[in-house]
Amino acid sequence: MVERGPNSGTKKERMIQTIARTATKLFSKKGYSETSMEDIARLLKMSKANLYYYFTDKNEILAHILGSFLDLILDGIDEFLSSTDNVDERLRRFIQRHVDIYARYMFHAKVLFKEVNNLAHKDLKRAKEKERQYYRVAKGLIAQYVGSSAKEEEITALTFFLLGMCNWSYSWYDPKGKISPSRLSELIYRVFKGGISSLKKDAGV
Template sequence: MKEEIAKNSVKLFEQKGFTETSIQDIVDSLGVTKGTFYYYYTSKENLLMEIHLHYIDDLLKKQKTILESVKSFRGKLVEIVKLIIHDIELHGAHGRVYFREIRNLTPEHNKTIKGKREEFRVNVMQVITKGIQSGEFRKNLHPKMISFAVLGVTNWSYHWFQPCGKLTVKELADMYVDFILNGIIAERDERDEYSTN
């Protein structure tokens, strides 16, 4: 029942927003009483915190697996990008609630979640740093700023990407990987073709 409460709450929070969703809305959607809710959660905010914790802890666990199992730093970065994009297909509503509703956590809970988010970003930054040191990435990159850029591009997809649309999850992941690794500058011969000089 605890998992059902969390699952239904994610749907309601995505549709109506956290503040507009009441505990009564949650229990009505499941056909249970408020007593059932309070048996598992002390408050609606406590429920929101558990949703956030479950989400980021799962991502960190998957990221750790990538970091430990993929050998090259380029490969690690590629797999982390794909992890985020594929997560939209699996847990899109959960992700949107996670990014949008953090402002409704208590300051203490907010600090905890932001700390875990920072851990995920620092892991990406370290991949870029070590990739530069190994010669896999360009020497003139700024690891901290690039890590923000990579996560900014991928995380924003939660707000607009629809896996059931014309673009598949794999296509978007491949597109982002190509953009992040290769940029948008054409090859020399292609640039010359469109040059006005």
């Protein structure tokens, strides 16, 4: 999980969570390259030496942040979607879950999309594989939703289209604004479903 309760884990684990949470906000607002270990230590009101006790360098912090966030996104998703046989309901749930996670972890989402390529090679490789796992879940769901009449390249395009609508909410969406996360997910669901229905109608399906 990205974050657990304030009293969960050992003292060291809780401090790691605190450091990661603080660094996530700084990376999101200032950018990874513009944020130093000194900046993180200063905001935490701890010495740099103490910070280095928990993380060897800034890149290790970034790897921890993004690895945990991607694990959260993937955690239990297959079981969550398979809890219903209705493919329409699966699509709705997938979108709701995605939007809800991004609304709760907006800083993490921003860091993922803007800073992932700053990871060390081995960590970037792991992150990309987790992203591919999520993409495969989304593509499999959409393939079921549109049916066997859709071409492979169309399913791929629709998958990127749906993920794009969900993912890019980090760049403009305010969960505390007038549109609630549940309402946003409903809007995305209706737009996507309406588009698919129109395509099926044009194809005579």
